[in-house]
Amino acid sequence: MSQNxxxxxxxxxxxxxxxxxxxxxxxxxxxKPSWFEITPENWMYMHAKHRxxxxxxxxDFEIVAHGLSLSIGSNTPLDKxxxxxxxxxxxxYEIEYYSEHLSFCTLDNKQMYELLPLPMxxxxxxxxxxxxxxxxxxxxxxxxxxxxxxxxxPYAEMEETDFINEVIKRSGAKLLxxxxxxxxxxxxxxxxxxxxxxxxxxxxxxxxxxxxxxEVSEDxxxxxxxxxxxxxxxxxxxxxxxxxxxxxxxxxxxxxxxDYASMMQEYRYMQKIYS
Amino acid sequence: xxxxxxxxKRFINTITKQEEVSMPSEAIEVYTELVYYRFLEVxxxxxxxxxKMVSEETFDRLIxxxxxxxxxxxxxxxxxxxxxxxxxxxxxxxxxxxxxxxEFEFLEIEMFMQKYSDHTKSSFSLQKSYAFSKEANIRHFSxxxxxxxxxxxxxxxxxxxxxxxxxxxxxxxxxxxEEITPFIEEFLLxxxxxxxxxxxxxxxxxxxxxxxxxLLEILLPILEHFHGENILTL
Numbered sequence: 001m002s003q004n005x006x007x008x009x010x011x012x013x014x015x016x017x018x019x020x021x022x023x024x025x026x027x028x029x030x031x032k033p034s035w036f037e038i039t040p041e042n043w044m045y046m047h048a049k050h051r052x053x054x055x056x057x058x059x060d061f062e063i064v065a066h067g068l069s070l071s072i073g074s075n076t077p078l079d080k081x082x083x084x085x086x087x088x089x090x091x092x093y094e095i096e097y098y099s100e101h102l103s104f105c106t107l108d109n110k111q112m113y114e115l116l117p118l119p120m121x122x123x124x125x126x127x128x129x130x131x132x133x134x135x136x137x138x139x140x141x142x143x144x145x146x147x148x149x150x151x152x153x154p155y156a157e158m159e160e161t162d163f164i165n166e167v168i169k170r171s172g173a174k175l176l177x178x179x180x181x182x183x184x185x186x187x188x189x190x191x192x193x194x195x196x197x198x199x200x201x202x203x204x205x206x207x208x209x210x211x212x213x214x215e216v217s218e219d220x221x222x223x224x225x226x227x228x229x230x231x232x233x234x235x236x237x238x239x240x241x242x243x244x245x246x247x248x249x250x251x252x253x254x255x256x257x258x259d260y261a262s263m264m265q266e267y268r269y270m271q272k273i274y275s
Numbered sequence: 276x277x278x279x280x281x282x283x284k285r286f287i288n289t290i291t292k293q294e295e296v297s298m299p300s301e302a303i304e305v306y307t308e309l310v311y312y313r314f315l316e317v318x319x320x321x322x323x324x325x326x327k328m329v330s331e332e333t334f335d336r337l338i339x340x341x342x343x344x345x346x347x348x349x350x351x352x353x354x355x356x357x358x359x360x361x362x363x364x365x366x367x368x369x370x371x372x373x374x375x376x377x378e379f380e381f382l383e384i385e386m387f388m389q390k391y392s393d394h395t396k397s398s399f400s401l402q403k404s405y406a407f408s409k410e411a412n413i414r415h416f417s418x419x420x421x422x423x424x425x426x427x428x429x430x431x432x433x434x435x436x437x438x439x440x441x442x443x444x445x446x447x448x449x450x451x452x453e454e455i456t457p458f459i460e461e462f463l464l465x466x467x468x469x470x471x472x473x474x475x476x477x478x479x480x481x482x483x484x485x486x487x488x489x490l491l492e493i494l495l496p497i498l499e500h501f502h503g504e505n506i507l508t509l
Binding site for chain 2: 041042044045046047048049051068069073074075079082104106107108109110111112113114116117118119121123124127151152154155219220222
């Protein structure tokens with residue numbers, strides 16, 4: 001099995017989520033991110049008009065694959081065919097790094113394509129650890145799991161920080177710390193995001209995400225990835241950095257994706273703050 | 276894990292409107308909308324013509340009914356194929372052309388998502404052996420869903436037998452289609468590496484008792500066009 005995120009060990013390295021909306025402009029611009037993150041489910045079968053550009057980018061840049069369909073906390077048995085296809089895809093494009101979400105999106109073999117909140121129990125920790133082990137064995141790679149955003153806690157026997165730390169410590173997966181998710185959750189569920197971060201084991205972080213969210217109402221923020229990163233989230237990132245974290249950081253944008261020049265403007269801002 | 280699974284199941288049933296459980300309504304609404312919009316986004320991109328031909332209420336209803344059955348594939352674009360199968364099986368819309376329309380729309384997606392070879396250009400020759408490319412597709416429809424005016428008044432079109440050839444044009448990055456005759460289809464599918472194109476023409480001419488020259492005159496421009504579009508491969 002490959003080592004954990006060795007190539008991503010460059011301190012404060014910044015990446016960008018690759019999106020079809022701007023991918024064809026990457027080479028027309030002098031300024032490029034240090035690395036890209038891709039959603040493998042969107043590229044395992046790729047649109048013919050994007051193939052050449054995708055293959056050029058994947059061969060020129062360091063890539064992290066960030067999946068959506070694994071459903072690590074689901075009762076649905078792991079989809080071996082999907083995982084085998086995923087491994088072939090990662091191998092074909094020599095992508096060493098794969099991350100997913102600490103959530104579920106399937107149940108009883110039904111796909112929701114949305115990241116749903118897990119009951120936070122000891123049993124769930126054990127169950128996820130078993131599945132992480134199986135996934136890592138099939139993929140031949142260590143994986144990282146992202147702390148998810150959630151709008152409802154279906155059931156909890158433990159604090160979220162304990163749940164995350166236990167899963168990461170016992171499964172052998174690394175943590176993909178999504179700073180925006182911490183912020184959005186802290187707002188929606190009325191907790192102190194800094195106190196939350198203080199309880200996270202920073203040493204197990206593989207890399208981090210930052211993204212924009214929508215302020216729907218005073219009580220509800222939604223993790224849309226549809227606008228620029230808010231100042232409060234940049235501030236929270238500063239707090240993480242002050243805590244000694246120098247792991248790679250990725251800017252995500254999934255909705256209302258602007259042109260490449262605008263993306264790079266925000267990317268430059270991220271670099272300025274996180275260096 | 277029984278407790279956890281029952282909690283997860285109740286949660287999913289609630290957000291997909293299959294069960295009414297006392298949960299904070301705002302949070303549930305957020306998830307209901309997130310899930311619904313995920314499917315809506317995919318289906319309206321996959322079936323823009325179908326969506327325009329039914330009311331928004333009907334489209335919404337069909338999505339929620341599909342959610343009850345459940346999607347299986349982990350690959351999001353493929354769920355449109357599952358939705359197509361669900362709608363055809365369900366068959367509760369007064370649209371006899373439904374299966375053809377959905378197949379027509381979904382095939383374009385399937386063809387966009389397949390891998391195409393890099394074709395090196397060579398001139399067409401009757402002496403060479405060609406085969407019908409695996410990258411092109413032929414479909415049979417009972418309604419002329421390929422007709423540009425079909426959507427505005429589908430009832431005005433009579434059913435029949437329509438053979439449509441689909442292919443990917445790398446230059447325009449589009450999936451193109453054209454109606455072909457059953458004879459052209461038979462000829463395309465009869466092409467084999469064992470025979471030169473001319474030999475294949477002679478063979479089918481004999482079956483249909485047509486003069487070779489007469490058939491060649493009809494087929495040559497068609498075959499040159501097919502060769503130019505990589506519908507014929509060496």
